[in-house]
Amino acid sequence: MSETLQTADVATSDADLLDQTAVALRAAGTALRERFGEVVRYETREEMMHALADNDGAALDVLRPRLTSLRPEAGWVEDELAGGALPDGEWWVVDPAEGNVNHLHALPEWAVTATLVRDNQPVLTVVHLPLTGETYTALAGAGAHLDGRPLRVSSTADLGLGIVATSQARPDEDEAVVQRVGSSITAMLFDALVVRTSVPATLHLVNVAAGRIDAFWQFAGARADLLPGALLVTEAGGRISDAEGRPWTPQSESFLAVAPGIHAGAVATLSR
Template sequence: MRQQVGAGPAFDGVNADRAADEALLGGVVAAVVAAGAHLRERFTPDARPGSLAEVVAAIHANDAASLRFLREPLERLRPGAAWAEDELESGALPSGEWWVTDAVEGNINHIHGMTEWSVTATLVRDNRPVLTAVHLPLTGDTYTAVRGGGAFLNGVRLRASAKAGLDAALVGTGQARPGESADTFRRIGLSVAAMLSSALVTRVSVPATMQLIQVAAGRMDVFWQFSDVRSGLLAGALLVAEAGGTVTDAAGAPWSLSSPDFLAAAPALHAAAVEVLAPIR
């Protein structure tokens, strides 16, 4: 099982803190479920914001509403852990423990009456994700992982896809945030065109986590993103790695929070995905 997630060494080996992290998991799940229940009450499939100002206001209102249920329980679980305030931030964090959350992952979908959204919480230790919970309020599903302990959906172990050919693969990418650079948009466009010619089906959607849980579950085969927005990648990176998938940057090097891009793939498809994506610079 190839797992290349982390800062520096490969993301493998025995985690001395695993038992302590597993003891936290129930509390983390409870927090994301509570936040999700409140967001479900705010959700309507009839939502149709009419302007950019309305979109921005609805996003901020959702974030604030969810954080009221999410932040205090998580800080109480791990009082010494710092809180990553901006969910659109990228790059490495200072050393120590951090909570990296997305109070409404896929907020843009929620406020437009679409169903692909979730609540995520990931504990990061010295820039490595060690524990995560992703809750989908509309289905009641919860994805969880503790470093070294496997990935699970509602307590059932997840396995990455066993596909061996990119010609049979369902792959995906998406935009990490509004206002990316013109160069990033160029790379996204080139990569989509390249994958359309290489994979069976290519999808482009947001948010990243909602595609990464599908890679972890073996329903999708490859996900890549030309971005380093940490809140959209950390939960899925841990889930995919713990499900037996391969997580690197787009050139195949070990992924960390300092990497400029991201690739998660079924293990037998990783090399083929790198062959498609690595030339796109």
């Protein structure tokens, strides 16, 4: 078989896999939506962690068997807060309840995400928002879409006219990272039009891919909260780098997803 035909076969297979992954995430989203509505009260960190785990478990009970059946040989990243490179081969990087703490507090900003990584490159990703029914998808080399409609990042060329956003990578972050986050927000408050700060990262990143906001940055972070948005933004025509403008990898200490026209300006601001 020729190399061209082999490539075409892989592309077709990945496109079919993307569709089936989206079906699995919608089913998991239904399970989480049925648990949503009232604020979940807790008095201790232990009680909070138990409630978070219950949500994760409800989604994983649906996701794990379905995604495993789609790619039986693929590994499964157990720790959604983990970072760094993965071993070679295929891996499912899944966040069963991205923005889980929002779900507990009856806030609408949460999602279900799954990304297939092949030899440390994201191949496909699905982000499903159960409350709105929206499904964002991206396939490497084939574009990013919202419910089948192509996505495109904004054409903004002036950071001073841009809406930008950042997110807290994780609770109990290292003090140096917290200080850097605070300094970056202050810098952006001077240079950008509007600064948004909230969790989770993925929901900011789908907005960058859709052209609704112009940039998102974060210090530290995990594979599960950055890989889906990285592929969506790249396939929508955006720029991905670290905060200093260098190529981003899961080992990087910072992350920037931005409309190309303001990449240099955003890097300059974040590098101060």
